[in-house]
Amino acid sequence: MRHLVPRVLEWRAAGARCAVASVVAVRGSAPLRPGAALCVHSDGTALGSVSGGCVEGTVYDLAREVLASGQARLVSFGYSDDDAFAVGLMCGGEIDVLVQAVEDDTARVLAAAQPAVAARRPVVLARTLPEPGGPAVGAVAVWQDGHLGSTGSADLDLAVLADARPMLRRDDTAVRSYDLGARGGTRVLFEAWAPAPRLLVFGANAHAAAVSRIGAFLGYHVTVCDARATFTTPERFPDAHEVVVDWPHRYLAATETDHRTVVCVMTHDPKFDVPVLAEALGRPLAYVGALGSRRTQARRLQDLVEAGVSPDDVAKLHAPLGLDLGGSTPQETAVSFAAELIAVRSGRSGRPLSLLDGPIHLQGPLTGAPGAVC
Structure with missing residues (x-):
């Protein structure tokens, strides 16, 4: 619900009433995790989601009823074998939803x-x-x-x-x-x-701009950093939350990171990427990736070893970054990176779902994921 709070407060400040429906628990396969929310204004405006569409209409109606009655409700929704078109989660899971009016x-x-x-x-x-x-x-x-x-x-x-x-x-x-x-x-x-996890993008080029855009879309707090002031401007990186002119390794050395932080090195220039990768690989981060050709990566690995990075730390590096999707443009490279990041973050294979069995949606919390729920 965190992302809806500013709008809820705007509505309340304007004198309007609203109700919030929040996913309390999930059993089995469901499209959104606990914490996902749908907010309904007294004029009928709705923001957010609790199920990706499966039960939105019914929850919306419940929110309108709660606004009228003032009585909070706790309801459950699940799949109906008898009537596939009945209100329920077609993916086969069950969710509990709290619906309450946002009072003073x-x-x-x-x-x-x-x-x-x-x-x-x-x-x-x-x-x-x-x-x-x-x-x-x-x-x-x-x-x-x-x-x-x-x-x-x-x-x-x-x-x-x-x-x-x-x-x-x-x-x-x-x-x-x-x-x-x-x-x-x-x-x-x-x-x-928790605050949104950080995505640190080092390098001021078209690939970095595409990665910063998809990172923001995924819910990361994006910082773009490069030592070249001419290229490192907010105008060139409108999707980044921060644009920093500094040497990448110096900036990273002075920056707080945690186990959810993602680092992408897009410079493929040894004088930039080796020092910053040496700094990044010594930290407990969620993902460290670097752009570059096979030849660049072979030289980079040798340079990292010569710089004193241990073999275990070198093995953490995802380079060339991304999954084998066959893309080449900056936008396609960003999609490839995002796909690998999600797979690494969730411990999944990255293979086509059509070739796999088992649950599609993860069960339980997703470690290291952005706060992407509504």
């Missing part, structure tokens, strides 16, 4: 969390799941140096805060159950909103 208390919680999200700091949003005849949904937002909101129970608030803080280091969605004694059990939906 929830809007205040989201507004308090938004500055942390905008500053690329982690946030955890916790919402109680409604039970039949139970209280309204309570919401708590937690960030590194603060929190706001309440579940409606002081004891539950303490438990939620204790469980939310460790989740600031993750990018995940989970449901936890709490026993409140005389009040019975309560379930809480936690959404950990």
Whole structure:
């Protein structure tokens, strides 16, 4: 839901009401992961998605009903063997969806969390799941140096805060159950909103521009860096979030990275790519790739070894980057890179689905993936 929060707050600031439907849990094969959301304005405008289209119409109608009644709903959708055209997930999975109106208390919680999200700091949003005849949904937002909101129970608030803080280091969605004694059990939906992972593109050329565009499309925070100021301009890289003029290895040495960070070296010039690759391969990154011909790669491997990079670290390098799709243009190269990145990130083969058996959609969280849910 993180990507919808600015629009939700805009609608609320304008005096409009809206409802949010969020995927709470997925069982089996489903097109979107927990945390995906659909937001519905009181005028009928809809943003986002909870199922890639399978149950959007029904969830939209539920959101309109919740806006009218003010009562949150928790509903399940699954495949119907008796009627393939009935409301259900045609891919065979099941999803649970929370539908709630964004009332004043929830809007205040989201507004308090938004500055942390905008500053690329982690946030955890916790919402109680409604039970039949139970209280309204309570919401708590937690960030590194603060929190706001309440579940409606002081004891539950303490438990939620204790469980939310460790989740600031993750990018995940989970449901936890709490026993409140005389009040019975309560379930809480936690959404950990980690900052978008970084894609560092080194080199200011047409291939780098295409990679920066597809990286932004995939949900990465994209930085383009090159030492040549003439070519390294925002106008040439409109899809990048940052454009930096610096020597690549010097910039990377001073830059914070993590296990989700992706590095693409597009210069295929030894004086640029060997130093930055030596720096990158010594870090625990999600992916390190480099553009270049077979001859360039053979020379590059020798240069990296001579630069003191260990054989184990050299083996991490994806070069020439991308899958064997037969493309050659910058745009085709970017698609090839993106396909390999997704396959590496998810631990899949990159082979055609038509030649494989087994589930298409991943089960559980996708480690290192961008926060690409709505």
